[in-house]
Amino acid sequence: GNSVTQMEGPVTLSEEAFLTINCTYTATGYPSLFWYVQYPGEGLQLLLKATKADDKGSNKGFEATYRKETTSFHLEKGSVQVSDSAVYFCALSESYGGSQGNLIFGKGTKLSVKP
């Protein structure tokens, strides 16, 4: 079945460091790919998404490119801030059949940014 694998955390960085969180997926069909973020004490919210191969999603300085050849959707940010401390989830959306639209999530990566 479809699945998402993302790098284990926690990840601890200093402010202004470069961030990469790896995400790979296994899927049939043509899923859409998402990064959701969960800030402390808050609900899940969409960070960015990409709906087809080679699309780049971006938001708040974060970027991720849908790479079909490597089945990856790695999250990057050039300079992290303390306010980026959160748990980040990679997810795919099933693209066909009775499960269409259902999200399959990775286990999440906790990011802590130190001043």
Add this chain to the structure above:
Amino acid sequence: EAGVAQSPRYKIIEKRQSVAFWCNPISGHATLYWYQQILGQGPKLLIQFQNNGVVDDSQLPKDRFSAERLKGVDSTLKIQPAKLEDSAVYLCASSFRRTLSTDTQYFGPGTRLTVL
């Protein structure tokens, strides 16, 4: 625009008791999802509704879990009887359409259930 509302935010019960969670999706959203998020894991889908019909409940433990979405708006998720392993955060999400996997799902704050 109001977001997805859920209540209660926290619930503590003893095993074998029953519990119910309520969700009010974003106005106009046709599709509603319930997810279970166990500590340290990503959310896992339990059930998907489109309007008031069930689209996918293949991962819902139907011997103890039930859900309904009357009138295609609010939804309730019930657990009866609860087990220790049901301790988790129960998330409700909604999206405008279902027919496209590209649609964004908007999540509520969740209900944290502790079963003692």
